[in-house]
Amino acid sequence: VRDEHWQPTSLFEAVVTLEPGMGAALTPRTRLRLHAGASEVGARLVSAAAEPGSGAAALMRVTTDAPLAIRGGDRFVLRLPAPLRTIGGGVVIDPYARRRPLPHPSVQELDKLSAESGARLAYTLEAESGRGVPAHDIPVRAGCAPAEAHNLIGQSGARGGTNNLFTPVAVERVMGSVRRIIAEYEITAPLSMGVPARTLREGLRVDEELADISIREMERAGEIESDGPLVRKSGWVPSPSERDVEASNHLVHDICAGTQEPPSVGELVSRYGSSVPALLRFLERQGRIVQVETDRYYDRSTLEAMIGRLRTKLVPGQVYVPAQLRDVLGFSRKYLIPFLEFCDRNGITERRGEGRILRQTGGILLDTSRAHS
Known part of the structure; x- marks a missing residue:
């Protein structure tokens, strides 16, 4: 594991086994000494169970007084500081865990977490389902060799974005939200060609990468389609009442x-x-x-006729001021200036100083997709 991908941590989750009689005696305030490799630091434990059973493995959150360089699968020893006495030990499950309500895995699941890097990866992905797990953190968090990480990720079924990995369950959950938002939008805006992508993403309220993965998978499956800034159900056609x-x-x-x-x-x-x-x-x-x-x-048709009159009456290359153009077109300045700006945008005319010229080439007659920008 390269140094930049192995950061010290002072909070991690672990499978801990305590000596008989010690479970009931420990509280989250009990100060212990933790030995991992050549490091020794003060530590405290919080168990997933209300009262951890002595002699049985339990999932716990470990908080240390100083950062440690550890990774998934590393073993450690726990001791009372005075009198000095070994009371148990454990296996690191997730070195970069966040504070959260701890789950309650079964004894069989705890055994797998202690022994298998694949189980630790699945556990970490589930714990970070909404945030994702950086792909470069997998060797540290799962406790595997960097060369094994690719195969491990493939076996987990994780969906990968630009930087992070997410569980299939998290992706499917977001896909369900996409379906709901699009269906609701079809009801509230039946004349729309789709949901604005920004509106859709704001409604999802999830990590951008997770949203990207979910939308991309739905597009590949032909369930939805994107049309510029709009997203809609495939085959959707506005249905006016x-x-x-x-x-x-x-x-x-x-x-x-x-x-x-x-x-x-x-x-x-x-x-x-x-x-x-x-x-x-x-x-x-x-x-x-x-x-x-x-x-x-x-x-x-009215607009086409107005543009046709410009092209018929104006000499290409000659500058015409608004007063002259008003005489040619026959309507007031209130309507003239916006019309001329429309013609400028569409390459029919070009502004020159205080006036405009008719362009000799280029320009469109009408293209509603560019009619207003």
Whole structure:
């Protein structure tokens, strides 16, 4: 084990065996002397059992007065300081354990933990199920040779991320949460193309690596799919209700009727209610309308006609100020400037000083995926 991956510790979990009669006499405040290799330090014990049985192995948390360089499988001896007397010993199970409620393994499980590095790895992975275990810590925590770590990890079935390992149970638990969040989002936002990835991850409330592994496995299995910043159930298609369809038709009618000066999103909300923003995004994905500015959508054919008029009336390379462009297009500055900024973003026009030029090449007629950025 390389030095940088073997850090001293002053708290670890171990299988401890005490001499007959000692279990009931010890409390978490009893100070002992712990001997491990050439090191001797003060120590205290906390048992998983309310009263550890004397002469029987028990899982305990060991806290030392000074850090020790130990690893899984290392043995140690426990002594009373005065009068000096050996009262038991143990085997290190997890040298980097955290404070937590201790589990209650059976006698057979304790025997395996004492004897097998694979059992210690499984125990550590379960203890750190939500946090993960750094892969480079496995030789120290499981107590195996570095060359054996790869095979040991494979036998454990652990899922690996960039740095950490997680149990299959932890991954499956997160996958269940992904299914729940997506299903709930489909109910609350039936017109959406999926759950925003950020919303999904915030809802999971787990380690980023664990979330990555779980989502990746679901994608590989064809259960979910990612589309840019959105995640959805594979094959999901928005399903507007009859009421949504009716409201959508009203929105399209009002936007078309406005021609070059359509109503704002705020005005449409005041007419048809809070579902308007979601319906507008749905209509845009269908290609029926295009978002030109944050608060305004245009009918697609109307917008195409406006762009066509620019290309017909303007001379490429010549600079036109807003007043000239207003005369060409025939609508007020309130609508003109956002429209010109839309054309700039889509490569139709280019700003030059106080005016704009029509680009000779490039530019798109309309691409709703780039209509507003």
